[in-house]
Structure formats: structure tokens, C-alpha cells
Amino acid sequence: EVQLVESGGVLVKPGGSLRLSCAASGFTFSNAWMTWVRQAPGKGLEWVGRIKSKTDGGAIDYAAPVKGRFTISRDDSKSTLYLQMNSLKPEDTAVYYCTTESGFLEWLGRGQGTMVTVSS
Amino acid sequence: ELVMTQSPATLSVSPGERATLSCRASQSVSSNLAWYQQKPGQAPRLLIYDVSTRAAGIPARFSGSGSGTEFTLTISSLQSEDFAVYYCQQYNNWITFGQGTRLEIK
Numbered sequence: 001e002v003q004l005v006e007s008g009g010v011l012v013k014p015g016g017s018l019r020l021s022c023a024a025s026g027f028t029f030s031n032a033w034m035t036w037v038r039q040a041p042g043k044g045l046e047w048v049g050r051i052k053s054k055t056d057g058g059a060i061d062y063a064a065p066v067k068g069r070f071t072i073s074r075d076d077s078k079s080t081l082y083l084q085m086n087s088l089k090p091e092d093t094a095v096y097y098c099t100t101e102s103g104f105l106e107w108l109g110r111g112q113g114t115m116v117t118v119s120s
Numbered sequence: 121e122l123v124m125t126q127s128p129a130t131l132s133v134s135p136g137e138r139a140t141l142s143c144r145a146s147q148s149v150s151s152n153l154a155w156y157q158q159k160p161g162q163a164p165r166l167l168i169y170d171v172s173t174r175a176a177g178i179p180a181r182f183s184g185s186g187s188g189t190e191f192t193l194t195i196s197s198l199q200s201e202d203f204a205v206y207y208c209q210q211y212n213n214w215i216t217f218g219q220g221t222r223l224e225i226k
Contacts, residue, residue: 035215045156045164045207047215061214064121097163103211104154104169111163 002026003109004098011117016088020114022081022098027108029079031055035101036072036083038094039113046094048072048083050101065091088118122146124208126218132226139195141221143208148188152212155184155193158220159204167206168193195223 008020022034033056036048049062051072060072071084081098095113099105123146133139143153151171156164166175168184171191181196195202203225208218 044220045158045209045217047217050215063214101215102169103152104166104209105156105164105215106166106175107163112161113163 001109004100004107004111005109006096006098006111006114009096009114009116011119012088013120014088014090014118016118017084017086018088018116020083020085020096020116022083022111024079024081024108027100029074030076033101034072034074034081035099035105036081037097037099037105038092038116039097040091040094043094048096051081085116088116090118092116093118122149122210122213122216124210124216124218126206126208126221128221129219130222130224132224133198134226135198135200137198137226139198139202139223141193141195141206141223143186143191143193143218145189145191145210147213149210149212151187152210153184153186153191154209154211155182156207156209157202157204158207164207198223200225 005023033052035050038046049072051060069087073082095115097113125144127142153171155168158164172184183194185192205220205222207220
């Protein structure tokens with residue numbers, strides 16, 4: 001079954017750090033561009049960043065609000081995508097989704113995202 | 121930053137009727153435009169990409185059109201399962217989303 005399953009979301013204090021994971025299965029992860037998207041409670045979708053496949057150069061891009069604080073990485077041997085989040089702010093509170101990307105985004109399987117709450 | 125603006129914010133339509141949702145880009149996005157559907161408590165689902173190509177498994181009642189800066193998602197005959205929030209997204213210059221249109225039952 002083709003799916004992406006996010007994990008790692010918790011309640012964390014402002015200024016804290018957290019690492020999210022996204023486990024992929026059912027497709028050739030190493031060939032995929034992968035993206036993180038977030039959705040604050042009751043709000044719309046926001047692109048966080050992407051990592052290209054190694055065969056396409058492996059470049060990583062970030063949205064302005066997270067650049068310098070968040071780091072996207074991948075472990076193709078484990079078919080897993082990561083999002084390291086540092087210096088967290090209350091405005092980072094959101095459900096975080098991972099998707100494949102071909103420009104447009106595909107949420108695979110029944111992943112529900114993972115909730116990150118930044119609060120004191 | 122390339123801004124995507126969707127209208128209306130909320131659209132009330134009766135089942136069986138046609139729904140037309142709009143999306144405007146602050147500058148041309150060529151044909152790099154997608155539409156997503158999101159139901160409460162669920163992840164978004166890709167409906168349309170490259171303006172008018174339906175994703176796998178998407179019913180033919182969903183259609184997309186437009187070019188440049190003006191785009192439309194049309195649902196030809198609304199079914200009960202179509203009432204949801206719809207987002208447009210451009211991928212011509214990084215990625216940005218519209219703020220969403222809530223499609224509700226009239």
C-alpha cells in the first residue's frame with residue numbers, strides 16, 4: 001500500500017526543538033521529491049519546504065517563515081523524511097503533513113499529519 | 121511573493137447544482153496550478169493539476185480551466201460528498217496556496 005505516515009508531533013515550549021518523521025512505503029522513495037506542508041488550527045495550507053531526490057541534485061528549499069530554524073533531510077535507506085524544527089514559536093503550531101511533490105502535491109495513503117503545539 | 125486569492129470565501133450551493141470556484145494569481149503561473157479538496161479531520165486530496173488534468177480516481181464532474189492568472193474549478197453536479205474546503209495552489213514560483221473556499225450545502 002502506498003502511504004506516508006507522519007509522527008513526532010508533541011507539545012513543546014517556545015524556543016524548543018522537535019524532529020518530525022515521515023515514513024514512506026509502497027513507492028520508490030529515493031526517486032521522490034518530498035515536501036512538508038503545515039496547517040494551523042482552523043487555517044489554510046502553508047508550504048514549509050521541500051527536498052529534491054538525490055538524482056535530481058538533492059536541493060532543499062524553505063519558506064521564509066521557517067528558513068534558518070527548520071531543516072529538512074531524508075534517509076533513503078529507511079524511506080524516511082525528517083523535519084528538524086528549532087527555535088520554535090507559537091505560530092509554528094500546526095498539523096504538519098508530508099507529501100510527494102511533482103510541483104503539485106500528493107498526500108498518499110491515510111496519513112493524518114502530526115500535530116505540533118508550541119505553548120508555554 | 122506570489123499571492124493566490126480564492127473567491128468566494130464561502131459558497132452555498134444545493135446538491136445537484138453546479139459550483140464554480142475561482143482562484144486568481146498575483147502574477148502569471150502559466151499552467152502550474154492545482155486544486156485540492158479537504159474534508160474535516162482529513163488530509164487534503166489532489167483533485168486537479170496542470171490547470172485541467174484530473175488526478176487518478178477523481179470523478180469527471182470535477183473540471184478545471186484557466187490560464188495565466190485566472191483559474192476556475194467547476195463541479196458540475198454537486199454530490200453530498202463534495203461539500204468541503206477547496207484550495208488552489210501554484211507551483212510556478214515556489215509553492216503558494218490560496219486561502220480556501222468553503223463549499224457548503226444550501
